[in-house]
Amino acid sequence: MRAAEPRRWPVAPTLAALAALLGLGMVIAALAGPLSVAPATLWRGLWEGQDAPGYLVVRDLRLPRILMAALVGAALASTGAALQGLFRNPLADPGLIGISAGAALGAVSVIVLGGGALGHQAIPLAAFAGALVTTFLMWRIASRGGETRVALLLLAGIAIGAIAMALTGVLTFLADDNELRTLTFWAMGSLAHSRWSDVALVAPWLLAGIVLMPLLARPLNGLMLGEQAALHLGFAVPRAKRAVMVLGAVSVGAAVAAAGQISFVGLVAPHLVRLLIGVDHRWLIPGAAALGAVLTVFADTLARTLVAPAELPIGLVMALLGGPFFLVLLLRRNGV
Numbered sequence: 001m002r003a004a005e006p007r008r009w010p011v012a013p014t015l016a017a018l019a020a021l022l023g024l025g026m027v028i029a030a031l032a033g034p035l036s037v038a039p040a041t042l043w044r045g046l047w048e049g050q051d052a053p054g055y056l057v058v059r060d061l062r063l064p065r066i067l068m069a070a071l072v073g074a075a076l077a078s079t080g081a082a083l084q085g086l087f088r089n090p091l092a093d094p095g096l097i098g099i100s101a102g103a104a105l106g107a108v109s110v111i112v113l114g115g116g117a118l119g120h121q122a123i124p125l126a127a128f129a130g131a132l133v134t135t136f137l138m139w140r141i142a143s144r145g146g147e148t149r150v151a152l153l154l155l156a157g158i159a160i161g162a163i164a165m166a167l168t169g170v171l172t173f174l175a176d177d178n179e180l181r182t183l184t185f186w187a188m189g190s191l192a193h194s195r196w197s198d199v200a201l202v203a204p205w206l207l208a209g210i211v212l213m214p215l216l217a218r219p220l221n222g223l224m225l226g227e228q229a230a231l232h233l234g235f236a237v238p239r240a241k242r243a244v245m246v247l248g249a250v251s252v253g254a255a256v257a258a259a260g261q262i263s264f265v266g267l268v269a270p271h272l273v274r275l276l277i278g279v280d281h282r283w284l285i286p287g288a289a290a291l292g293a294v295l296t297v298f299a300d301t302l303a304r305t306l307v308a309p310a311e312l313p314i315g316l317v318m319a320l321l322g323g324p325f326f327l328v329l330l331l332r333r334n335g336v
Helices: 011-031 039-048 053-087 099-113 122-142 150-174 177-187 196-223 227-232 237-259 265-277 281-305 314-333
Strands: none
Touching: 011 039, 011 053, 011 265, 011 281, 039 053, 053 150, 053 196, 053 237, 053 265, 053 281, 099 122, 099 150, 099 177, 099 237, 122 150, 122 196, 122 237, 196 227, 196 237, 196 281, 227 237, 265 281, 265 314, 281 314
């Protein structure tokens, strides 16, 4: 007999619940920290314009950080959902195919080789350029005769990512003590230095992936049946492939530039949403973006409160909390 299909949750209520959970997480993140802020203080600051000390901390330090966390998490998760659909592989994510490694190499090059003298925005721009170069190389390797072979694209991404990680290791070996501290914390992910100017710099690039990636949902649904089937259904498959890769490079490059390398969210958020509401990318991509934002906001809140006034790298918190949970979920679904 055929195994019963897992019961799916209703799409609209699930997406609404994720949005509500994101709002709740952002409020908790605004109030929590080494300096606790009372809800009344936050309310007076928002609606009555009273610049109480607690409100100034929230406005100038916590709000840009919270917004950056939500945007980074949403961008990584929506990119992960699209890449998993493109490669027809639930294990595909921005880290696996080398985009994150390329962005990291660009940023590390600036830190170690002295490019920071070019200005405050040199590291984000270098990370962005690294992601674009990595994506271009993958695309050139996998494209032959006007066609792009998805399997070769995945393998090329893994190989280029390994090379980028090796070069990053060489630069780390050459770094001095001060640079090593920056590299270590940055490589594990951090939102500690997020300010409104940083949000203004990367938000358009992050929003490009978050907003535009769902527009590719129908071609990605067609690709679930196979590339030839998608072509016969009338989808412009080569154009959809290019769009996913370019948007992925833009989103991941901006995310790494803003927060360093944050693993796990691009892999797990799409998988969890797929378990809840199914595989239709029209709902999967926005649902993954919402859950990715929730996970990143909560992880960053824990990162800055667990050992306050010190701070943990957000990538470390995400891996420590999310990895075991994801493993338990997989074991339960397989009856172990």
